[in-house]
Amino acid sequence: MMESDISIVVLSLQIALIATAVTVPVAMLVALLLSRKNFRGRFVLDVFVSLPLALPPVVIGYVLLWIVGTNSWLGQLEKLLFGSTIAFTWIAAALAAGVVSLPLIVRSFTVALDGVDPRLEAAARGLGAGPLRVFFAVTLPLAYRGVIAGSLLGFVRALSEFGATIVVAGNIPGQTQTVPSAIFTRISSGDMDAAWRLAFVSIALAVVTLGVHNWLLRRALGRMSSNSGIRQ
Template sequence: MDAALVALGLSLKVALCATALDLALGLGFGYLLARGRFPGRDLLDALLTLPMVMPPTVLGYYLLVLIGRNGPIGHWLQQHFGINLIFTWQGAVIAAAVVAFPLVLKGARSAFEAVDVQLEQAARVLGVPPLGVFLRVSLPLAWRGVLAGTLLAFARSMGEFGATLMVAGSIPGKTQTLSIAVYEAVQAGQDDTANLLVIITSLTCIVVLVAANRLVPNRAQGAV
């Protein structure tokens, strides 16, 4: 039971950090893709959405190439700051964030596209600066869609396995999240532990999904 609670706590920490990172980036890129008109927009959208369709193990390999000790980012971090992301919970955060990012991006883009452009234009005419338009008009009107995508990303981060295992490994109490702990328990023939971990994971994800589903209909009704 103690090991399950430790894995749950680590999974929550990783999922919360990954979701916060995805939210910050998803808001910016979602608004850019919803309102921007520039060459290569469709290509950028495809690249940012790629983690949704790419196998997690492939994403894990790419991350190892980028943030590993010999990778361009990993080598730079190690050389200048002494930071090593491989086999750390921070590495698990990056892996989960990359896998779940398209869910925040798609939710944010759809929500911003549903906002009436004339309302934003009216705010600009009244002298509101671009950042003020975003914070006072666009985001308040789009927050339900953004939050729904964010909750889905949190649920996805909680259950991330392939990329996390490749980047962070399976170190009990350090990088072993719930999904990895389930895999290890099954491999070790510990059915009772595996069942407990599966129930905890399932209940957590169900709660998040129910909350996300409640937001989407409300958003649709508010637009009628």
């Protein structure tokens, strides 16, 4: 690997990590709403967070660009905060990566939370634990494998994001050029060896992450079906 390769991989990992770190809490809130609450608009929320899964990433990028771009009120706010809009910066790349990984994380979290018996949470409330403590002392410890698995899945998705990123963040070397967009550039310029090097890095990262993900998920499902004090 060459030095330029390493800096591209590091930037990609940074963007994907930040995207995942921001998306995970949001996804947890959405998953808690979907799994635990019965409210008006539940269906709409479900469709809305799943939308990035069904849309072409280019469309997501375009919508994001429109939202964060110069002309919107958000754009004005960004100018006030950062001096310019976040379009075509690494923040936009992280935003794009976060949005496309959101539905995957929400889905994994919802499954993980559905596997936790709500009666355990009710019991914890009765024993004096407030909602926040119930979440951290009961819900999360029982769902943690699914939560880690979902976060990893979101992370690989963020890492492999291309379509939305290139529209909203561009392909600026050293600033917004991630592994997928660098591969695209190298293929376009006919530099096949260099493209392959990064492709192998992508494959290796994906295989390792998915391997851990599947292992965790299998253990999480094993736990759910085993008799854990409650007959199913």
